[in-house]
Structures are given as structure tokens and as C-alpha cells.
Amino acid sequence: MTGTTARQCSSWVLLSLLAIDLALTAGCAGNASTARYSASNTGSSCYAKALPTAGEGGLAWGSTLNMAREKSMVNCIRYAGRSGGAPDTCHVVLSECKN
Known part of the structure; x- marks a missing residue:
């Protein structure tokens, strides 16, 4: 039991x-x-996108427009080199802040 x-x-x-x-x-x-x-x-209200002539680019967010541009350029250089593009051809194609 x-x-x-x-x-x-x-x-x-x-x-x-x-x-x-x-x-x-x-x-x-x-x-x-x-x-x-x-x-x-x-957090971050600004973003920027940088693209190379060939390969992958980079999108980044930052608290200021300049910070977002710098980060997107660094990302573009990194990803362009990995994807067969030319890192020295990166340039910012879009950047703006929300609000």
C-alpha cells in the first residue's frame, strides 16, 4: 500500500x-x-550603407551620421575582401538618420 x-x-x-x-x-x-x-x-538612430564596385557591401548603425558612415565603410572593406570584390572601391551610397 x-x-x-x-x-x-x-x-x-x-x-x-x-x-x-x-x-x-x-x-x-x-x-x-x-x-x-x-x-x-x-540605441542608434542613424544608418549608412557602403558598397564596392564588386562584392558585398556593409550596412551599419551609429548614434551619429559620421559614426554610421565610418562603421559601414569598415564593414564594406571587410566584406568586399571576403566576397571577391575590391575593398579600395568602397563608398557610402546611402546614409540618413531616423527622426
């Missing part, structure tokens, strides 16, 4: 722990995604 009672009790405990774990996981998942999106929206 005690073996059956122990198995019923352990099953009940395991189910309770599983339910608590799922509730905590769901609550944490919602908070993390909200924080991630709000952090990205409050």
Missing part, C-alpha cells in the same frame, strides 16, 4: 514541478523579448 501511495505522490510532485517550470519559463521569455526590442529602438 505504501508503494502505491509513494508513486502517486511522486507523480503529483513531478507534475507540479513541471507546471511551475513552464509558468516561470513563459514569464521570463516574454520579459526578455520586450527588453531586447526596446533596447535596440533606443
